[in-house]
Each structure stands twice: as C-alpha cells, then as structure tokens.
Amino acid sequence: MKPGGGPARTGGMTTSGPERTVNMPRVNLPSPNRRVWLGVLAALLVAWVLSQGVRVIPAGFVGVVFSSFSGVKPDVLQEGIHFVVPFVDHVNLYDARLQEVTLAHDSPNANDAEGAIRARSKEGLDITADVTVQFRIDRAKAAILHKELGRNYVQTVIRPQVRSKVRDAIGQFSAADIISTQRQAVEASITTSLRDVFSRNNLVLDSVLLRELRIPDSIAKAIEQKQAAEQQVAVERNRLQQSSISAQRAVVEAQGAAKAAVEQAKGEAQALSLRGKALRENPQLIQLTVAEKLAPTIQTVMLPSGGNFLLDLKSLGSAGTAATTTAAPATDKTAP
Template sequence: MTTPRQAPNVTLPRMSLSPSGRRVWPLLLGALLLVWVISQGVKVIPAGFVGVVFSSFSGVKPVVLQEGIHFVVPFVDKVNLYDARLQEVTLAHDAPNANDSEGAIRARSKEGLDITADVTVQFRIDRARAAVLHKELGRNYLQTVIRPQVRSKVRDAIGQFSAADIISTQRQAVEASITKALRDVFSRNNLVLDSVLLRELRIPESIAKAIEQKQAAEQQVAVERNRLQQSSISAQRAVVEAQGAAKAAIEQAKGEAQALSLRGRALRENPQLIQLTVAEKLAPTIQTVMLPSGGNFLLDLKSLGSVGATGTTTPAKTTP
C-alpha cells in the first residue's frame, strides 16, 4: 500500500498597492459608475417616432420628445416610444388571421339587405398630443378605439343608402360619410385620420342580379323617354316651321296687296300711265305709237308701212 504524495507548497508573491494606487482605483470606479449613470439618462428618439416621458415623481410629462438625442433623469424618467408614421388597419375577409375583430364588416343597407365591406383606414397619431394619447389610451388604441369605431361608422354609413346606390353611383358618397364620422372620432382621441378606402362591397348574388335587371329596365325606359322627347321636339319644330311659312305667306300677300294699292293710286293720279301700260302689253301685235299727250293723235305704223310701199300718203287719224 502506497501513501499519497503531498503536493508541494507553492508560495505566491504578494502584491502590495502603493498609497497612490489605492487612491486611483476608487476614482476610476467612481468615474465608470458616473458614466454609466449618465448613459442611462441619454435617450435617442428614432426617425418617425416620438417619446413620451413618464416620471416616477410627477407622472406623464406634457412635453413630447421629438427625433434626436435627449437627456432625462436616470432611473426616474422612463421614455415610451410611439410610432408617428402613417399606419393602416384593414378589416377584410382576406386579412391574415382574420377573426371577428379583423374580418370584413357586415352591415345592412337602407332596405335591410346584407352588405359586406372590406375597409382600409390610414391614420397617424397626433405628434403634439402624444402625451395625452399615452395617458388616456396607451399603446392599445388600435383595439380600444380604431377597430370598433371603424366598424360602427361603416355600418352607420351603409345604412343610409340603398344597395343599388351603394354598388353603383353612391360609393364615393359612402366613403365621404365614413370619413367625416371617423375624422371627428379620431380627433377626439388625439389621432389624425388620413383616408378611408372601401376596398370591396359585396351583396348576395341574387340581389345583385335583380338590381342589374332593374337598372337595365330603367335604362331602357330612359332611352324610350329620350326618343319621345326627340319626336316631340321634331313635331314642335315642324309646327314652328309651318307657322313661319304661314306668316311669310301672309307677309308676302300683304306686300303684294300693298304694291297693287300703290300701283292703283299711281295710275289714278297719272292717267297717261294707263296708255303706256296698254301700249307695252299690245306692242308685240299692234304697231301703234303713242305720241305725247300734247300732240293729241295716234300714229298707225302699219299704214305708214303701206304708204311707203305704194308711194302715197294716208293722213293720220286725229283724236278729238
């Protein structure tokens, strides 16, 4: 049986600090502690965020920290970051993990028909009032305000319109009504509404077909009404043209009558014009020349022609 060998004793050299070294180490440790404490009071607010300071002594401070470096009281002030960039919430049937709080909005139209709406709401927090938002709502404002209010206002807006109007001509009016109602709610809760987007509105297929047939019938009626109006306009145009033609004929007759009246008056006042007129009418067949009224005789051109041929002269007949 062998006895265990004992390990040799090793003597370590003793380190002794000089009096100056004993003073340096506490100072170094104090400096490191001070740097660490100061670093706890330096807060950096990232781009697009704001900081809300909560003091253990005074509660939420009203001053909101904007982007950049800020100094707070270490271990007393706590900075809560809020995303101030544009955000959106979508309530749709095809949303990821859609459930009762995330899925599409089911509403009823003015006549009581079921309508399903997919909606996207874009918003941001009010940077200047982020402290009030933190104090009154906290970070859970999506669940406490936005989603329930969006559902409520969409149902209210859809209930003001008929299904036919919603899916045809009044879609923008529905969006405007929802936007106005939500803007008031968001403003009261220190949020800023950017836009409301109605992604899709769905109604039962049977109702959609009935509405389409009704709209087609209304369009046909409008076409027929337009044709009737065109026919009425054509008839009115014909009446107006006939009245115009009648008035023109009347005016022409009046003009002719007035011309005859003036001509008769002129003949009465100038009897010589009668002889001139008769001569003009008979000139092609009767060769008679009317001499001036002072001569008081007519000249028979035929007799003059015969005299010229025989060489004798026939006295002209004088009128008394």
C-alpha cells in the same frame, strides 16, 4: 541529514523524508496609485449615467416622457437628440407616420373579429364591406394619447369604431344604391362620423376607402334586371321626348311659314295698292308699263305733247320705205 535526525537543508530548498517543499523567492511589485484608479472608475461611472439620460427620437416618431415622480409629462419630444433624467424619466416612442387598418375577408388572420364588416342595408339585405382606414396620431397630443389610451389604441378605439360607423352608414342606403350610384355617399358618411370619433381620441383621420361591397348573387341579379328595365324605360322616354320635340319643331316651323306667307301677302297687297294709287295719279305710267311689256319685239315711241297715244315705229319705217320706192322713178324722169 544532520546528526540527530533533523531535516537536511541544501541551499534554499528543504527536504524532509520522501516529501520535498520548495520555497520560491518573493518578488516585491510596486503598488499602484489608488487615487488614479478611483478617478478612472468615477469618470466611467459618470459617463455611463449620462449616457442613460440621452435619448434619440427617430424620424417619423415622437417621444412621450413618463417620470417616476410626476407621471406623464405634457411636452412631447420631437425627432432628434434629447436629454432626460437618468433612471427617472422613461421615453415611450409613438409612430407618427401614416398608418392604416384594413378590415377585409382576405386580410391576414381574418376571422369573425378581424375580417370583413357585415352590415344590413336599408331594406334589410346582407352586405359585406372591405374597408381600409388611413390615419395618424396627433403629434401635439401624443402625451394625452399615451395617458388615456396607451399603445393599444388600434384595438381599443379604431377597429370597433370603424365597424360601428360602417354599419350605421350602410343602413342608411338601399342595396341597389350602395353598389351603383351612392358608393361615394357611403364613404362620405363614414368619413364624417369617424373623423369626429378620431378627433376626440387625439387621432387624425386621413381617408376611408371602401375596397369592396358584396351582396348575395340572387339579389345582385335581381338588382341588375331592375336597373336594365329602368334603363330601357329611360331610353323609351327619351325617344318619346325626342318625338315630341320634333313635332313641336314642325308645328313651330309651320306656324312660322304661315306667318311668313301672311306677311308676304300683306306686303304684296300693300305693293299693289301703292302701285294702283301711283297709276291713278300718273296715267302715263300705264303707257310706260305697256311699252315695257311690248319691248323689245315692238318699237314704239310715246309722244306726250298733245295727247296720249302710241306710235309704232315699225309701221312708220315700212311706210317710209314704200314712199321712197314710189318716188324714185319720178325723179329719174325729170333728170336731164
């Protein structure tokens, strides 16, 4: 310490009593260019803002643009890259691929509201139906769908309408027809009514599939017995028809044979008449006929020169032989 009690300084360090204060040397760094930094920041900000205006619509989807100033825009964004106004336009994606809704007793989370459809047939019998509906949204009208229904259109339109139309269609048919011959007719009725409802709500119905129709077991047995009895009656009716057809065939065949016999008799009579007429006009035909009947046991020659008679060649042959035998000895006597 210096005289006078002041602190002592040693080089660049100052000490005072028990505490020591150290003064480090200062280093002067060159100051950065503020304009460069501001330019970089501005470029990054612009790039970020522009990136907020780029929207990519995935395959199978459509985009509906909602503007904070004008509301829902009518133009629908299709698949690909699109540019919108950042922080003003908001893009809502809608799945435009084929979708399905299933109402069945074995579907996940099935309950009274979401499970199979319970309906009544024409005669008032309980019928439970498992139905699957396949559909898609109308791409061109996705903006109207977003404005009128929103994303919850399955719950607000599809499920309640499917239940209602299935019940209406089943009520038009009897239980026996529904589970046997009219299943396709029920599907067609449901499809026709749902297609109109879907079209009004900017949806496209693809198909309606009746997966299963169930009725009480007792009623099913009664229907089966009734159908079996009807089939037996049909078999007997077919047998009677076949017997009737066989009898009719026999009658037709007998009538044909009788007509053939009559025609044959008429032909024979006409032939006899013509033959008699020919014999009357040509008497020589009688001898020709007799000769044909006698041949070949009797040899005859017909000589029509003066009259009508038959000459027995065998008798002439026998007479000629006898004459030759008698004349032979006379000839021998006169021989020298």
